[in-house]
Amino acid sequence: MKETVLMKGNEAIAEAAILAGCRHYFGYPITPQTEVAAYMAKKMPKIGGTFLQAESEIAAINMVYGAASTGKPAMTSSSSPGIALKCEGISYLAGADLPALIVNVQRGGPGLGGIQPSQADYFLVTRGPGHGDFHVLVFAPASVQEMADLTGRALHLAWKYRMPAMLLADGTMGQMMEPVQLPEPHNAFGTDNPWATTGTELKRPHNIINSLELSPEKLEQNNFSRYERYRQVEENETLWEEYLMDDARICIVACGITARISRNAIAEARKEGIKVGMIRPITLWPFPKAPLARAAEQVDSLLCVEMNMGQMKEDVVLAIRCQKPVDLCARVGGMIPTPDEVLAHIRTLAKGGNA
Secondary structure (H helix, E strand, C coil): CCCEEEEEHHHHHHHHHHHCCCCEEEECCCCCCHHHHHHHHHHHHHHCCEEEECCCHHHHHHHHHHHHHCCCCEEEEECHHHHHHHHHHHHHHHHCCCCEEEEEEEECCCCCCCCCECCCCHHHHHCCCCCCCCCCEEECCCCHHHHHHHHHHHHHHHHHHCCEEEEEEEHHHHHCEEEEECCCCCCCCCCCCCCCCCCCCCCCCCCCCCCCCCCHHHHHHHHHHHHHHHHHHHHHCCCEEEECCCCCCEEEECCHHHHHHHHHHHHHHHHCCCCEEEEEECEEECCCHHHHHHHHHHCCEEEEEECCCCHHHHHHHHHHCCCCCEEEEECCCCCCCCHHHHHHHHHHHHCCCCC
């Protein structure tokens, strides 16, 4: 039986990455994710890995680019303003078809904002965090256990599809402590990476890692090929959880900490006879469009619970093709919605009103 340990979310990410075989971490401290870097600073030297605190977030993501180009598992972590600085490097990773893990433990914004939790980076990460046509895999954990489990999954799928992956948590998830069963050590990467720059020994042509392509015809083909891979990701890797949806007339859509809060509100609403359930996206890209479309055929209305001004709501409206009304329960600026606030919105919708 796996040992259960009490860990902070940020520490669970770091340990899970190590257990998955990651041995190269480059980062820069910023609240509320600094524990990821601190954990790596202690652990990596003891296991023959590399920890380097870069001079900036920009330097850190470019170090990840360099390590990834040699076929080595590499990761970085930051919080919202730092992720914004990394966007150019993330685009370069995508343009060079390199796998890497980026951890974003969100804080309020825009600008430097505050250090309290937020979910306001949704648009940034799901629309492609950087310039050009590309996607990154985006995972939204809702527990410390998922912080650990999805870290390994993100690393594995980044390697499988040769694309960056992002673990998107909010500050609450990064700082809270919960019991967690850590995964068994496993190598998520494999050793046969024919695309990597490892030296040819005169046995193969040179590999060139580069996101620059001056031929428009070739660049177009590169993008078409990349989007074919993205189509495969959407078909095979979309994750979500359905909760009490069998008889639901109201569907809550929430991820991360707001999904946990919504569960408490759903329990109270069910006691009052209100048939409400929840669809929790676990991957934000690819977004679980199909289960939401099915839910729209069943329910009377949907309610997005978010710590932003309704960014995920736009994807929900698109997924259900405007079949049913979609309302919003939002707190921003580092404020977290309470179960009572969510319950009040549910009651209003149950009476046929707009929340």
